[in-house]
Amino acid sequence: SLTDRLTSTFRNLKGKGRLSEADIDATAREIRRALLDADVAVPAVRDFISHVKERALGAEVSEALNPGQQVVKIVNSELERILGGETRRLTLAKTPPTVIMLVGLQGAGKTTLAGKLSKHLKDQGHTPMLVAADLQRPNAVRQLEINGERAGVPVFAPHPGVSSEAEAPTGDPVQVSRDGIAEATRKQHDIVIVDTAGRTGVDAELMQQASDIRAAINPDEVLFVIDAMIGQDAVATAQAFNEGVGFTGVVLSKLDGDARGGAALSVVNVTGKPIMFASTGEQLNDFEVFHPDRMASRILDMGDVLSLIEQAEKSWDKDEAQKMAQKFVDQEDFTLDDFLNQMQQLKKMGSMKKMLMMMPGAAGMRQQLEQFDDSQIDRIEAIIRSMTPHERNAPKIINGSRRARIARGSGVHVSEVNGLLERFGQAQKMMKKMASGGGGMPGMPGMP
Ligand code: GDP
Numbered sequence: 001s002l003t004d005r006l007t008s009t010f011r012n013l014k015g016k017g018r019l020s021e022a023d024i025d026a027t028a029r030e031i032r033r034a035l036l037d038a039d040v041a042v043p044a045v046r047d048f049i050s051h052v053k054e055r056a057l058g059a060e061v062s063e064a065l066n067p068g069q070q071v072v073k074i075v076n077s078e079l080e081r082i083l084g085g086e087t088r089r090l091t092l093a094k095t096p097p098t099v100i101m102l103v104g105l106q107g108a109g110k111t112t113l114a115g116k117l118s119k120h121l122k123d124q125g126h127t128p129m130l131v132a133a134d135l136q137r138p139n140a141v142r143q144l145e146i147n148g149e150r151a152g153v154p155v156f157a158p159h160p161g162v163s164s165e166a167e168a169p170t171g172d173p174v175q176v177s178r179d180g181i182a183e184a185t186r187k188q189h190d191i192v193i194v195d196t197a198g199r200t201g202v203d204a205e206l207m208q209q210a211s212d213i214r215a216a217i218n219p220d221e222v223l224f225v226i227d228a229m230i231g232q233d234a235v236a237t238a239q240a241f242n243e244g245v246g247f248t249g250v251v252l253s254k255l256d257g258d259a260r261g262g263a264a265l266s267v268v269n270v271t272g273k274p275i276m277f278a279s280t281g282e283q284l285n286d287f288e289v290f291h292p293d294r295m296a297s298r299i300l301d302m303g304d305v306l307s308l309i310e311q312a313e314k315s316w317d318k319d320e321a322q323k324m325a326q327k328f329v330d331q332e333d334f335t336l337d338d339f340l341n342q343m344q345q346l347k348k349m350g351s352m353k354k355m356l357m358m359m360p361g362a363a364g365m366r367q368q369l370e371q372f373d374d375s376q377i378d379r380i381e382a383i384i385r386s387m388t389p390h391e392r393n394a395p396k397i398i399n400g401s402r403r404a405r406i407a408r409g410s411g412v413h414v415s416e417v418n419g420l421l422e423r424f425g426q427a428q429k430m431m432k433k434m435a436s437g438g439g440g441m442p443g444m445p446g447m448p
């Protein structure tokens with residue numbers, strides 16, 4: 001996954017506190033690979049990466065994140081922006097009925113969507129009607145009728161009850177669409193959803209038919225339904241429908257499968273049309289308004305990295321971090337009070353183990369982490385609190401008898417006090433090293 005790959009990238013990035021072009025390039029390479037793996041089309045990947053680089057170069061520095069994490073954060077927000085930022089709502093006609101036409105390849109999920117969308121609209125208080133204008137496939141009309149029955153929405157069909165497995169219903173889809181809309185107007189339905197035919201591949205006849213229907217009924221919305229599993233073919237298909245029929249919005253179907261959803265980015269990139277809904281299964285309720293943020297993490301497969309970044313930013317006390325960084329610069333001694341302070345910061349970040357497990361680079365120390373729990377921080381706190389202020393500032397003076405007193409005071413064994421002081425000594429060295437390297441994300445000095 002991308003998370004795994006970024007782990008190694010992060011390891012190479014030093015906590016420099018500012019994004020250099022090299023940092024951005026290193027992370028961008030991983031992002032590029034992740035996008036290609038998610039089946040995003042090459043031109044879309046190229047456009048995307050160049051946007052990210054532009055933004056990253058001018059990015060503000062965050063104390064809470066290392067450069068790699070900052071790039072990932074930018075990548076995610078840029079993905080969200082491109083995928084729509086805010087979801088666009090259906091345009092409703094000033095004079096009802098609002099007409100919605102569905103187009104797309106055969107098997108894309110149009111007829112299934114017709115049922116789902118009508119149910120969704122009905123639940124919102126609308127009075128939709130379905131029109132069966134797919135007269136190409138045997139059983140297509142019947143399939144829409146079944147979906148309509150399930151949704152509790154009436155279906156207008158050329159030959160009610162046509163259910164022959166062998167032949168397709170006859171009739172002119174353009175005329176059926178017109179008649180359907182007339183019927184809906186008469187019966188005062190406020191929304192009409194017109195289901196149309198598709199082909200297994202894009203062809204001129206299909207485009208002409210869909211285009212003729214569009215011209216005849218002048219729909220308020222033309223929704224292009226595309227199977228998320230289609231992968232790299234998404235670009236050619238979307239382009240063909242955009243030029244051949246034109247559409248106002250996109251519906252991504254079959255998102256319940258294991259497709260990473262790169263098609264979404266490709267389609268938006270090549271057509272500039274918003275994704276409005278997502279279809280996530282065969283059942284009527286497997287339907288949702290499209291969420292750009294969920295799709296962004298799905299494409300990058302980095303939910304865990306992102307939640308870590310969010311957590312780090314939320315919990316990291318900016319002032320404390322600055323004070324600490326200033327201390328490094330001043331080459332002041334890192335004291336046990338600072339150590340305690342860091343422990344408390346870490347604790348604020350939530351369950352420490354869980355957080356550390358999400359940390360890029362944590363893979364290598366997973367075993368140690370398994371054994372680590374928050375209660376250890378409480379014990380460390382207790383030990384440090386049993387020390388006098390002088391001892392905290394000058395740990396060197398903590399001799400044997402002082403150790404015994406501290407252990408008694410905090411209710412631990414002397415060996416634990418020894419262990420803590422040893423780890424503190426290591427942390428102190430590490431902090432000095434970091435200070436000469438110029439600050440950055442603080443380390444994890446409490447690690448056993
Ligand atoms: P159409 O040819 O565009 O009308 O596509 P259909 O609506 O007939 O769907 C084709 C097949 O895909 C059917 O077997 C549907 O049950 C299935 N299908 C449609 N949408 C989804 C979806 O979101 N998830 C899954 N798993 N299957 C779907």
Ligand code: MG
Pocket residue numbers: 110111112134140195196
């Ligand atoms: Mg169909």
